[in-house]
Amino acid sequence: MVRKNIILSSLLLGLVSASPLHQKRQDLPIDSYDESVAAGADSTDSPPVGDAVPQIVESFDADAVVADITAAIVDTPPAEAQASTDAPPEVITVNLKRSTNVARADAPATSCISRTYNGPQVAFPDTPEAFTGFAGFSAAAIDATKAANVPSGYAVVPNFVDLKVLGQDKSYITYTSSKLTGYDTKKCAAICDTTAGCTSFNIYYERVPLEISKATQVPDAALGCPGNADAASATLIKCAFYGMPLVASSAKSPAYQFQGKAFKVVYAGSTAFTKSAGPSVDGFQGPITFGKAAINAPAPVIDHGFLRSQTFGTNVPFAPELCAASCKAQTEYNALHNTNKGQACVFFNAYIMYKNGKDGVFTCAYYGVPYGVSYAKNTGQKDNSGNVWTIDSSFGYYLPGNFVSK
Known part of the structure; x- marks a missing residue:
């Protein structure tokens, strides 16, 4: 059984008034990056010398992580006096702590x-x-x-x-x-x-x-x-x-x-x-390859379907099925609380975000409007400290009936 530790940012799924998302482009979720790297800091990063006895074999149980992601979203109460036109939820950071099966x-x-x-x-x-x-x-x-x-x-x-x-x-x-x-x-x-x-x-x-x-x-x-x-x-x-x-x-x-x-x-x-290609995900069409660019929804992004972003600990594999579960849970949450104008999540962009070319963090962005490759324009950005943020292995996934290739 996989052991998990889920770290949630402050004001999880609560909405922030007067959000800058109303005024500017869709930035990468760089504020959660360091937290995601720290979440996987105690993970092994390379194989042992020789043939270790006992050998440690890591296991990844997507179903167990999905259950925690869904509960974290659906069971979280909305912020007080929340209006359907408020900004999207803040980033959720999920850290997977994998179990070890020891071969004796x-x-x-x-x-x-x-x-x-x-x-x-x-x-x-x-x-x-x-x-x-x-x-x-x-x-x-x-x-x-x-x-x-x-x-x-x-x-x-x-x-x-x-x-x-x-x-x-x-x-x-x-x-x-x-x-x-x-x-x-x-x-x-x-x-x-x-x-x-x-x-x-x-x-x-x-x-x-x-x-x-x-x-x-x-x-x-x-x-x-x-x-x-x-x-x-x-x-x-x-x-x-x-x-x-x-x-x-x-x-x-x-x-x-x-x-x-x-x-x-x-x-x-x-x-x-x-x-060389993204994995398929049950219940979603795609993936469409976006390469080294993430979707950049038109500004103000809150009015053009952007719901939220989510980053995972660096020990979590590239697993878009986690994003699919989170997307579905967001739909349930929005309908229950009239969040994000009650929009259903119909599309997500799964990608890896790098800081200065190192330590990739698995990231997903969720949308109530489907976007195709012509909107995959965010190839990265530079912050005020001079750090360069880049994208790779970017793919789009769509609920049936919402597929967009262009």
Whole structure:
């Protein structure tokens, strides 16, 4: 069962009089961004070294989150003296705290073993430098990005090809090594497709110590496998899975780590792939691709169907089904309280918002009027502190009968 923590802004669903929304364009919900980043701050952002025992496997239960989102909207009383022409509700920030399902290890052993590995050995010489410079790793990574080899439904992440660092993102879900027998991007894509919330993956080679404790899968000096600097290595091929689309700035992990006394763990051939289209959502038409732009409703936006915006914690995957549930709940709320002129939510724009190109936050904007691609004009903005806010992976979803393509 997924554990959740929902953080609501002040004056949740209460309306603010004399809102600037009556006078200006539809700005991005940048005021809630830092809160969303903080909400996912304690989440793991990259896979562990080696094969961790026990292995932590994250799970995403959309239904459990939907229930909390719906309750937060429908059960919230309106502000006093609220009029149907008042401004839209303030932003709601939802933080998903995913549970961990622990895969138990075998009973503790008291000896060292040679680990199971699935990658080619680089033994002449067996050094970190030889590993990161091995031409075979680069060749495999580059070959995987050729059009014929890219998994169906995925795209290569620009500038995230054949690197020596890994992806880091708070939407990290889990990883696999044991399910791979080679540098197999199509196998990784198939696993991503069956993993709840998965949107992208990072495949790479990892240099790890060959001799490890059977119980813990890491070096143990007391058992005679200390992990010295000159210890023999093994190669793991891994795929790490993420709930948000990886981008070039996601490649920011340390270039190396140490295990045991002084064994240097390094990486090679690190390449990322992300889904090339937005997921479909039950009960909604679309998605229509808006690319790197969000909808910018005409001003004053309150009179042109804009209802509200919503941001999610950085550990929440790109999951438009959450927005669909929130959209439906907003319709119920508006009808019950005559909020936003009683408008039904008929369209939402799901996208990712970045601050200075980093830490993407899943965001949704809701509307009582459907808008097509010709209104996707908000490619970002700059605040008074000099921060640059940009958009990516923007898609539109429509209730049947409200579909607009232009």
